[in-house]
Amino acid sequence: TCAFAGQKKVLAAYEEAVKCGYSGARAGRLHTPHGVFDTPMFMPVGTQATVKAVSPRELKEMGAQIILSNTYHLYLRPGTELVAEAGGLHRFMDWDGGILTDSGGFQVFSLGPLRKITEEGAAFRSHIDGSTQFLSPEIAIKAQMNLGADIIMAFDECIPYPAEYQYAKLSTERTTRWAERSQKAHTRSGQALFAIVQGGMYQDLRRVSANDLVSLDFPGYGIGGLSVGEPKPVMYEMLEQTVPLLPENKPRYLMGVGTPDCLVEAVRYGIDMFDCVFPTRVARNGTAMTKSGRLVVKNAAYAKDFLPIDENCGCYACQNFSRAYIRHLLKADEIFGLRLTTIHNLYFLLDFTKKMRQAILEDRFLSFREEFLAQYCK
Numbered sequence: 001t002c003a004f005a006g007q008k009k010v011l012a013a014y015e016e017a018v019k020c021g022y023s024g025a026r027a028g029r030l031h032t033p034h035g036v037f038d039t040p041m042f043m044p045v046g047t048q049a050t051v052k053a054v055s056p057r058e059l060k061e062m063g064a065q066i067i068l069s070n071t072y073h074l075y076l077r078p079g080t081e082l083v084a085e086a087g088g089l090h091r092f093m094d095w096d097g098g099i100l101t102d103s104g105g106f107q108v109f110s111l112g113p114l115r116k117i118t119e120e121g122a123a124f125r126s127h128i129d130g131s132t133q134f135l136s137p138e139i140a141i142k143a144q145m146n147l148g149a150d151i152i153m154a155f156d157e158c159i160p161y162p163a164e165y166q167y168a169k170l171s172t173e174r175t176t177r178w179a180e181r182s183q184k185a186h187t188r189s190g191q192a193l194f195a196i197v198q199g200g201m202y203q204d205l206r207r208v209s210a211n212d213l214v215s216l217d218f219p220g221y222g223i224g225g226l227s228v229g230e231p232k233p234v235m236y237e238m239l240e241q242t243v244p245l246l247p248e249n250k251p252r253y254l255m256g257v258g259t260p261d262c263l264v265e266a267v268r269y270g271i272d273m274f275d276c277v278f279p280t281r282v283a284r285n286g287t288a289m290t291k292s293g294r295l296v297v298k299n300a301a302y303a304k305d306f307l308p309i310d311e312n313c314g315c316y317a318c319q320n321f322s323r324a325y326i327r328h329l330l331k332a333d334e335i336f337g338l339r340l341t342t343i344h345n346l347y348f349l350l351d352f353t354k355k356m357r358q359a360i361l362e363d364r365f366l367s368f369r370e371e372f373l374a375q376y377c378k
């Protein structure tokens with residue numbers, strides 16, 4: 001294993017358990033103030049300090065280790081000072097596992113009507129009340145120190161897709177300067193600050209971004225600016241360019257990904273951590289994830305289907321309820337229906353990453369990947 005000796009601020013030490021020789025796939029353990037966690041890992045998204053429709057107890061039960069929350073949302077409402085007064089985000093939402101907060105770099109550009117980006121930061125209008133707001137590396141880091149997550153992210157610009165080379169170049173260089181400012185503003189020990197690699201869909205910019213951020217020496221690295229509408233092969237090409245430049249003994253977090261086929265490919269390139277709203281979002285419109293693809297349990301075809309969503313699934317929904325029952329609840333707009341599909345989808349992805357970890361540890365990841373991709377229709 002490669003320990004993480006000598007890192008002054010790091011708490012997210014990364015000790016790699018096993019690395020399969022043929023490529024980047026690896027099973028690791030991530031050390032944080034709230035526990036040591038297994039990778040590869042999927043992080044359920046709890047944007048506003050709750051993973052929609054499920055309780056912390058249910059999250060623990062289904063094997064969630066680290067959950068994600070958003071600085072952008074909590075900064076606007078209820079305010080990060082309030083959360084700090086409540087004892088921090090773990091206390092506020094009664095979650096004693098790991099928490100990672102995103103810096104707002106993505107939400108500012110994807111949620112509020114964007115006003116202006118300057119060297120200083122990003123001015124935008126709140127999507128809640130239209131008020132003019134401003135985020136900078138210093139403000140975003142202060143907000144995340146208030147929230148008290150175990151892992152926080154540098155303030156960055158997620159470059160839209162497609163983007164001109166020149167824009168991608170200037171934005172990526174600014175994101176690197178913002179990463180340095182984030183580092184200087186980060187004074188809370190016991191909290192790991194990850195940088196975020198950008199570079200658009202340009203191989204050379206991806207390499208420059210990765211190399212510049214690695215020389216600033218962070219305890220972990222997010223790979224940003226992907227899963228923004230680009231074709232999957234382009235995403236994989238950017239991973240191929242970026243991941244090998246990142247230190248082997250540090251965690252790599254592919255932001256905003258994703259569906260099981262993307263997860264299994266990204267793990268092959270050496271990604272350790274994932275987050276995605278997809279499982280909870282599609283659950284709320286009645287779509288369940290299975291190893292053969294999506295199952296729209298709301299469809300009439302399941303009206304008299306008294307089997308569970310997936311009879312091999314160990315989740316609370318599949319152990320106790322039928323497709324017919326869940327379809328009935330969804331058609332009747334019963335909240336419990338959304339809860340059951342959400343529980344199933346989260347369990348499915350958490351279990352999927354556990355299965356990938358096991359395959360890596362037993363050195364059979366390649367055949368696991370082949371079998372899965374053969375059965376899964378996108």
Ligand SMILES: CNc1nc2cc3c(=O)[nH]c(N)nc3c(CCO)c2[nH]1
Pocket residue numbers: 102103104105106107153156157158159196223224225226227228255256257275276
């Ligand atoms: C759904 N796709 C996606 N791509 C992302 C890209 C970024 C990014 O480049 N920067 C930051 N800070 N967050 C990102 C997030 C939010 C986390 O899921 C992304 N989410």
Ligand SMILES: [Zn+2]
Pocket residue numbers: 309310313314315316317318319343344345347
């Ligand atoms: Zn299930």
